[in-house]
Amino acid sequence: MPTIHVVNGPNLNLLGTREPEVYGHETLADVEARCRTLTDSLGHALVFRQSNSEGTLVDWLQDIGREVAAGSALGVVLNAGAYTHTSVALRDAIVGASVPTIEVHVSNVHAREEFRHHSYLSPVAIGIVVGFGTGGYELAIRGLAERGRDGRGG
Numbered sequence: 772m773p774t775i776h777v778v779n780g781p782n783l784n785l786l787g788t789r790e791p792e793v794y795g796h797e798t799l800a801d802v803e804a805r806c807r808t809l810t811d812s813l814g815h816a817l818v819f820r821q822s823n824s825e826g827t828l829v830d831w832l833q834d835i836g837r838e839v840a841a842g843s844a845l846g847v848v849l850n851a852g853a854y855t856h857t858s859v860a861l862r863d864a865i866v867g868a869s870v871p872t873i874e875v876h877v878s879n880v881h882a883r884e885e886f887r888h889h890s891y892l893s894p895v896a897i898g899i900v901v902g903f904g905t906g907g908y909e910l911a912i913r914g915l916a917e918r919g920r921d922g923r924g925g
């Protein structure tokens with residue numbers, strides 16, 4: 772069964788201690804453990820990563836695109852953090868490397884500051900999960916896996 776990638780952007784390494792009233796008390800390691808329990812039960816491999824660096828995230832998306840083209844990955848669950856609202860480079864990587872992408876946000880970005888309402892990624896994502904706390908990662912994984920089963924690749 773193809774790999775499901777989960778990629779986290781800047782400051783998500785601080786989950787658990789960062790603004791817990793917004794992002795909750797679970798750490799990124801807790802989230803990874805929950806994701807792994809789910810992907811194990813679905814029969815998919817999981818690669819779960821985090822970087823604060825935009826260029827590293829671009830490199831990973833390009834790598835994932837190659838794996839998807841080769842049939843060894845389904846796509847990516849992507850919480851790009853603040854780069855969501857700023858990064859044309861991440862959007863270009865998703866499009867240029869043809870990466871099936873589910874955009875995730877722990878918080879409901881639309882109920883927050885105006886600058887969080889715009890996403891460069893949403894128009895090129897296949898789906899978006901927003902505001903369900905850290906449980907949103909599992910919802911997104913289910914969505915990506917379901918889409919894979921449905922035969923709608925790429």
Ligand SMILES: O=C1C[C@@](O)(C(=O)O)C[C@@H](O)[C@@H]1O
Pocket residue numbers: 781782783850851852853854855875876877878879880887
């Ligand atoms: O870093 C983050 C986290 C976030 O992506 C979320 O998961 O709710 C929302 C972004 O606006 C913010 O910059």
